[in-house]
Amino acid sequence: MNPTDSQLPAAAGLHPRSLERFPELAQSAADLLRKPPALLGLSEADARCVGGFMQLLDYAKGATLLREHDSVATGYMLLVLSGEVSVETAAPGHESEAVTISSLGAGSLLGEMSLLDGEPRSTQCTAISPVQCAGLSRQGLDQLIVQQPLVAARLLAEVASIIANRLRALSDQLRLYGQLTASMQREIDRLKARA
Amino acid sequence: MNPTDSQLPAAAGLHPRSLERFPELAQSAADLLRKPPALLGLSEADARCVGGFMQLLDYAKGATLLREHDSVATGYMLLVLSGEVSVETAAPGHESEAVTISSLGAGSLLGEMSLLDGEPRSTQCTAISPVQCAGLSRQGLDQLIVQQPLVAARLLAEVASIIANRLRALSDQLRLYGQLTASMQREIDRLKARA
Numbered sequence: 155m156n157p158t159d160s161q162l163p164a165a166a167g168l169h170p171r172s173l174e175r176f177p178e179l180a181q182s183a184a185d186l187l188r189k190p191p192a193l194l195g196l197s198e199a200d201a202r203c204v205g206g207f208m209q210l211l212d213y214a215k216g217a218t219l220l221r222e223h224d225s226v227a228t229g230y231m232l233l234v235l236s237g238e239v240s241v242e243t244a245a246p247g248h249e250s251e252a253v254t255i256s257s258l259g260a261g262s263l264l265g266e267m268s269l270l271d272g273e274p275r276s277t278q279c280t281a282i283s284p285v286q287c288a289g290l291s292r293q294g295l296d297q298l299i300v301q302q303p304l305v306a307a308r309l310l311a312e313v314a315s316i317i318a319n320r321l322r323a324l325s326d327q328l329r330l331y332g333q334l335t336a337s338m339q340r341e342i343d344r345l346k347a348r349a
Numbered sequence: 350m351n352p353t354d355s356q357l358p359a360a361a362g363l364h365p366r367s368l369e370r371f372p373e374l375a376q377s378a379a380d381l382l383r384k385p386p387a388l389l390g391l392s393e394a395d396a397r398c399v400g401g402f403m404q405l406l407d408y409a410k411g412a413t414l415l416r417e418h419d420s421v422a423t424g425y426m427l428l429v430l431s432g433e434v435s436v437e438t439a440a441p442g443h444e445s446e447a448v449t450i451s452s453l454g455a456g457s458l459l460g461e462m463s464l465l466d467g468e469p470r471s472t473q474c475t476a477i478s479p480v481q482c483a484g485l486s487r488q489g490l491d492q493l494i495v496q497q498p499l500v501a502a503r504l505l506a507e508v509a510s511i512i513a514n515r516l517r518a519l520s521d522q523l524r525l526y527g528q529l530t531a532s533m534q535r536e537i538d539r540l541k542a543r544a
Contacts, residue, residue: 266513307494310502314465314508321512335533
């Protein structure tokens with residue numbers, strides 16, 4: 155991965171600051187990491203330790219947190235501390251129109267896949283209110299791995315497990331689509347035979 | 350996770366043996382972990398270290414390596430060292446028929462999602478020749494995390510990245526299905542209007 159990709163978006167004028175400098179927010183981040191929807195199965199001490207490698211980011215209402223297909227600013231994930239974020243993607247068959255998939259609030263994790271594989275962002279995330287996030291960059295993760303490898307290993311096992319769970323849900327959806335297209339094909343065949 | 354889920358399938362008469370006792374196979378496992386299709390971005394030393402926590406498993410031709418929907422024997426992943434494995438799943442809309450999705454050989458990783466999240470197996474894997482595997486159980490992974498946390502963290506980051514990549518591929522497939530059903534719906538509407 156390009157080292158310039160591994161940092162939080164300071165260039166975007168966000169001025170990330172160490173989360174540790176804000177004890178209440180650091181505690182809030184540690185709590186949120188352990189509750190749904192994040193629900194990383196970490197001890198409180200581990201969650202606090204992870205927080206020590208995170209940066210505080212403030213987004214104005216309407217700001218883009220993650221840009222779909224962005225292949226440059228890929229090296230970080232975000233934990234929403236407060237505010238609301240809409241997740242959008244292009245509608246299938248209507249690539250020019252963005253469709254809101256979901257609206258996420260405090261405790262949601264965003265962008266953890268790109269943090270790990272450095273591939274382009276798969277969704278567009280926009281602040282629909284002022285949003286405060288704790289960001290973990292690839293650089294921060296690398297420091298965590300070297301300085302606190304046990305905590306890093308536990309964090310990574312949890313994040314991998316979350317991604318695996320999402321993959322299972324998508325597989326089920328794909329299976330349903332398979333059934334749907336099979337039944338639509340039967341309908342088309344039936345209509346054609348009647349015509 | 351249930352501790353009985355975290356072990357290699359000794360009960361199935363497979364008699365897992367420490368991979369370390371077979372230096373050539375241990376070297377082969379370390380090499381395979383670093384090449385495609387596994388392609389974990391580990392150093393050779395890290396890959397050898399992971400191998401030290403793996404077990405050797407021999408499967409006869411026709412044996413089941415992983416059983417789809419199995420919710421008990423979930424706590425391990427397999428690295429194929431030699432032989433061929435078919436991966437099967439129920440066909441969409443034809444749940445009683447198994448369809449071979451792919452055929453995998455040396456260097457393939459199987460079951461890494463269940464190792465991490467303990468959820469039921471998502472595919473059926475069958476040995477189509479005698480197959481030798483190196484297995485990493487949840488127990489082995491937990492020992493690796495405690496004894497070699499730095500190596501464990503690097504391994505987990507790699508495995509998470511592989512799962513993330515697969516999720517991206519599935520998302521693309523889902524998008525194509527979305528386009529397909531939209532165009533089939535237009536065809537159905539057109540045929541109905543004509544009828």
